Amino acid sequence: MELSALSHLPGADESRADSLLKEELSDFCRKIVVLDDDPTGIQTVHGIYVYTDWEEQTLLQAFEAQENMFFILTNSRSFSAAETEEVHRLIARRIDAAAKQTGKEYIVISRGDSTLRGHYPLETDTLRGALGGLTGTDFDGEILCPFFLEGGRYTIENVHYVKDGGTLIPAGDTEFAKDKTFGYHNSDLTAYIEEKSGGTVRREDCMAFSLEELRFGDIAALTGKLMSAGHYRHIIVNAADYTDIKIFCTALIRAMKQGKNFIVRSAAALPKILGGVPDQPLLGPSSLFPHPGRTGGLVIVGSHVHKTTSQLEDLMNSHQARTIHFMEFQVDAVFKGGLEAEASRILASAESCLRAGKSVVIYTSRQLLIPEGADKDAILAASVSISDALTSIVSRLTVKPRFILAKGGITSSDVGTKGLSVKKALVMGQIKKGIPVWLTGPESKFPDTPYIIFPGNVGDTHTLREIVEELS
The missing domain is CATH 3.40.50.10840 (Putative sugar-binding, N-terminal domain)
Known part of the structure; x- marks a missing residue:
């Protein structure tokens, strides 16, 4: 239709x-x-x-x-x-x-x-x-x-x-x-x-x-x-x-x-x-960053749907890409017992870039080679293990990013609850249609940080790039 x-x-x-x-x-x-x-x-x-x-x-x-x-x-x-x-x-x-x-x-x-x-x-x-x-x-x-x-x-x-x-x-x-x-x-x-x-x-x-x-x-x-x-x-x-x-x-x-x-x-x-929630304008940098910051932003891309992959490719091919450090997280390490080492490799490089004021994009490799005969629960368990490893990067960070963006449902939940230890967050609004922003609470790892939750199946090809360009 x-x-x-x-x-x-x-x-x-x-x-x-x-x-x-x-x-x-x-x-x-x-x-x-x-x-x-x-x-x-x-x-x-x-x-x-x-x-x-x-x-x-x-x-x-x-x-x-x-x-x-x-x-x-x-x-x-x-x-x-x-x-x-x-x-x-x-x-x-x-x-x-x-x-x-x-x-x-x-x-x-x-x-x-x-x-x-x-x-x-x-x-x-x-x-x-x-x-x-x-x-x-x-x-x-x-x-x-x-x-x-x-x-x-x-x-x-x-x-x-x-x-x-x-x-x-x-x-x-x-x-x-x-x-x-x-x-x-x-x-x-x-x-x-x-x-x-x-x-x-x-x-x-x-x-x-x-x-x-x-x-x-x-x-x-x-x-x-x-x-x-x-x-x-x-x-x-x-x-x-x-x-x-x-x-x-x-x-x-x-x-x-x-x-x-x-x-x-x-x-x-x-x-x-x-709930009778009225409309409000989309959030901009002035709403998200009332105080200037010097560190870079952190973007974590976990979703594997086609739309997310297209959005990631658009960001990587953009003019903005020259100012961003991209790191590929090898998801097949889940079947080789190497997730912890992979997370440590990513963490060291990410911290150095963030501290220097450069934004970082960590993305999972786009294809997971599933062993033959794996059932639904095994596939789900592998996805959870990969998300846990990504989350551990956030929980081990010593540099507070200017903003954090997570792409994908499981990924964004684990980053928020396990990585950032958020117990209660205020929904500030949306930065783009269908893309909400939390303000992390005082109990969290990085209080008062804009946390952008970007669903894997939302937006068009350019949406991720537009957000990163606007906030970087």
């Missing part, structure tokens, strides 16, 4: 959607708890805190805070299925305990990848069972909404698309669907749910909110449709514009006020709207 086809969709009344949503949010008092399976789910928000652990005291602090929404970085996309289930049961118990202690109602959003990768439906099914057992009620439905405008992800007639240049490609036909750990075949979300559930949910049993319904904007009818859901109905939200999400969230809030309970599986767009 050509991108121009979006212009032929029914029109959306944005001002009316804004007015209706604002009215419903004015007395919506549920705490919004977003469980993020990697650090990129904050790519639409600002002024929100991210917590990197789920200790009882941490969650109590988050529930007591004045903000109506907070994120918990689980990084579960790097977990095995068994570990994911165990962690989500534990988090569910602690969320419910904190809510009861503070006397607050809540809704849980499982923030997943906009290209449909991740432990789905394991995470939402686990939350349903654990939270349902704690509260004594079942959930009326699970809402699936992978729309993410900033990344070019649209759902039209139940088919989820990924923007590539001027073309919308069905998600099942992209490289993301061929993921060795989280691959899938179906782009139609009803069929995707049936596929990922192993057939326990039939596609014909799913409920869908079409673009026509949402853009017609009959809130009473939309709310009534949600009120009719029960027995954990699977609900798909079509969306091609933020207005569609605003109308749906208006109906969702009304339904929740009337006693309905849902678990949400969404990309980054829906939490922003449900």
Whole structure:
């Protein structure tokens, strides 16, 4: 489908959607708890805190805070299925305990990848069972909404698309669907749910909110449709514009006020709207660096998707490349027992360059030669080991970089939590569409440092180069 086809969709009344949503949010008092399976789910928000652990005291602090929404970085996309289930049961118990202690109602959003990768439906099914057992009620439905405008992800007639240049490609036909750990075949979300559930949910049993319904904007009818859901109905939200999400969230809030309970599986767009987070301009150097610094910036590229490789090549071939020190981290060392030596080699050179005021780009070699017969868990374990080695470079640094940028989900999570030891970070906003920035907390290795979290599947060919040029 050509991108121009979006212009032929029914029109959306944005001002009316804004007015209706604002009215419903004015007395919506549920705490919004977003469980993020990697650090990129904050790519639409600002002024929100991210917590990197789920200790009882941490969650109590988050529930007591004045903000109506907070994120918990689980990084579960790097977990095995068994570990994911165990962690989500534990988090569910602690969320419910904190809510009861503070006397607050809540809704849980499982923030997943906009290209449909991740432990789905394991995470939402686990939350349903654990939270349902704690509260004594079942959930009326699970809402699936992978729309993410900033990344070019649209759902039209139940088919989820990924923007590539001027073309919308069905998600099942992209490289993301061929993921060795989280691959899938179906782009139609009803069929995707049936596929990922192993057939326990039939596609014909799913409920869908079409673009026509949402853009017609009959809130009473939309709310009534949600009120009719029960027995954990699977609900798909079509969306091609933020207005569609605003109308749906208006109906969702009304339904929740009337006693309905849902678990949400969404990309980054829906939490922003449900949380009432306003738009703000993209961040620039003056916002990120209130004080001058003399050290260079550190860029770590771990993602191996084609888009990331193209972005890295564009940076390496740019005029700016003459002022940057590039180092290739040999990932095949993972199968030869040499990751520690490889990390030490990179560290020594990086420290010297950073201290001299030169920015450094550390990138993993673009191909991992997987041994024949390796299963999904072995491949995931190798990826985690490589990320741990990259992270150790950050944790062993003695020079504070002017900024840090990490490319890729697992990489950016490990750099933030293990390398920088961040426990609580403020989301400053975005430096480019869909590319968020943390301000590291006082407990971290390098306090008050802008940490740029660059998803592997976001941006165009020139985005990485533009960021590095702007900040160097």
